Amino acid sequence: MRRADHRRASRPARHPRTGAATPGGAPLAVAGLGLRLPGVTRVGDLVRRLGGPPAPPPAVRRFAAPGSDLDPVERLAWGPVEPRVPETAAGRGLRALPYESLLALAAAASARDMAAAGPAPVTGETTAPVDPATVVGAGPPARPGSDDGPVAVLWASSTAGLSEYATVCVEAATLDPGLCSPLLGPASAFNGPAATVSIRLGLDGPNETLTGGPTAGLSALAEAGRLVAEGSAGRALVGGSATVSRWSLAGAAGDTEAGAGGETGAWAADGAGCLALRPCRDGEPGVRLGRVLRLGLDPADLVTQCRDLVRGGSAPGTPPDGPLVVSTGDADLVDALAKDHAWPVWHLERVLGDFGAAGGLLAAICAVAHCVHTPPPASLLVLAVEPSGNAAIMEVLSWEASTLSSGCSADTSPSGGVSARRTSTTTAS
């Protein structure tokens, strides 16, 4: 990965003066974020991972699939991650939830709580007491027609439910018919995280799960923008998650003794991240999501087309004017893009790990973290590309004042980390 001078990333970039530049036409401001990532507990950790030296390889973990003919393996993989479900989302039955759903719930609850936390410091995890009355989606579920409208939940994952699915298969093979655990089957689909977030947080807006490759995460953001634009939702929690299992390693391409993707330094990872989004108004300062372009490229020539795509994101005759965060399994593609990109190019999979369908979403979160860390205005492009040619590119930006529409402003902590401080009195509830 190319690591250009990080200081250049803080150079002011051009920014739109209209609030129209957002997916689906609804300006979306970032009101909060929640992270459950290996080695990352605060936004500052994320920024350090982006701009710092390459992280040492993850620890070796052992993965087994009892009841099957798959032998246990030891692989380098990021994780596991302690869910640390916030008290605002805790309750009975948490232990029965699948691990990935717990990570999702924790990240979503943190994002929601940050959006509602008022002027308390927010650092990627909720530390301040939260008044439940101001929490997005807390209390009785809002119905269409209420002041802010319902809260949509959109989630990207390619691993949710896989272990449960495989376990049902094992039990179907080894137990008498009908003796499979009735708890496993309903958790064996992809939508466990989105359903858990909706049920546990009482969110009755649209509930969608996207899967596939890393573009799914950016598509989740795009669809959220459209749902808000058409009035189906007043706000949205958009997240992504991944977990590593013996099943995901055996079922994915490229598993080696170094770990899936290990030869490129993109090891499989556990984790979750979530953004709390709400509409923002013209001229309102803050971190916001810019436009998204989704398209199918010719897989025979991804480098040229992706290069054009990134260049196309800049004004005519000028080079791209901000860092680029890329989520893809193709390390050569990222290296090729870095060769002629004047700004830092961060490869999510090498910085944080391979999160499958959640990659694009986590790349967007990295961009948000960078904007929180960097004095405004700042702007980044986020690119997700799959071997099939499926691609999406999104702009993430902040501008003008030190107060952000999200209520977060950059604030270097004494420890050298970065926190985000809520400075607006506007809540997202």
Add this chain to the structure above:
Amino acid sequence: MSPLDRDPTTLVRPPGGSRPDVVVSGTGAVSAAGLGTAALWRAVTERRVLTGPVTRFDLSGYPARRGAEVPPDAVAGLDALVPAHRCLAARYLAAAALEALRDAGVPARSRRHRLGVFVGTVMATRPLLDRGIGAGRLAVPAGGGWARPDDLLAPLRAVLTVTGPAVLLAPGCAAGNSAIAAGSRAVAAGEVDVAVCAGVSELSLEILAMFTSLRALADDTVRPFDVDRRGTIPGEGAAVLVLEPGERVRARGRRPLARVLACAAAADAHNPTRPHPDGAGLVATVRGCLDRAGLTADDVDWVSAHGTGTPASDGIEARALARALPGRRRPVVSSVKGQLGHPEGAAAALEAVLAVRALTEDFVPGNVTLRKPDPACDGIDLVEPAGRRTPVRTVLSPAFGFGGGVSTVLLGRCDDAAS
């Protein structure tokens, strides 16, 4: 200027641009009736019940051993249409998409239009893992693939050129409607010229094992809304709706089949497996669709119900529909799952294809397996098994599933609809 402002293909329609008329220009289906929309419609209108003994797996020892399989001759017929692939669902999808594009008169291989695919699924390629289920330890099939959900699109990509987004939606059994809604939004926003919207599912031994453990399977027939209903029966297949701006269809001398009047989504936010006892999400989406379309309950000519035949769900759905559609007449309701079983990820899309045919044929399919209506259905008008020949101008098609996600689509007849 925003970096992406200059690209005319960004998601946002230019300010002042009117929302285009999103229409259905073609349909395709692979189902327990065989290959093609015509075969599906014929089976439904001929009142054939397509559930039967499962032949693909060894279900000896299971208390309920029935499914709605795509017939073996239809599976064999895929060889002439689409590339080989280990995942049957992926082949169903490709075959249905080719039929739908042909029906629409849209070339499958072109980079001159922006074509996106929006596919709803519940399990994607995971049923590949089922093939290792036998006696004893799970014999994991070589080649993986069950952990690569995007492999579901591989045969589709081999037969058509995807120049726009490829989006896989997996929100549970409402997946087909979620795909239609996402595709409709993409067309309306000007992101794509053509949206291939699909739902797809493959009969899965894992699903059969799961429903067995939940005691949710019928051992004879699916009887939606019947007081003696005993459960559902899994099915499979794929269905595709091609969506385009109406003017684009007319400009090439074709008449739209139907119009997408509105889509709405919500969540019950209640329980992973049980619907909200008040049908809260369903009511919200039905009202949302009517509000957006500017219609009233009396404008809905047919509700193509989710109606899975499970004791827990159908009564809640019936009462919710009655509450959400309080018109001068009781809502006209039937479920085709008595005939098709429950094809999970394909269900809503198959029902949408049937809705399009109902609009063009002025015929409402009946509750073919209904014998004695559940008293919970007093507030709705259950269509008699023979179906009804009647003007059909609008069809409401709700879908929901495990996890609590609800997605409803409202389709309407085009004034210049093809017939």
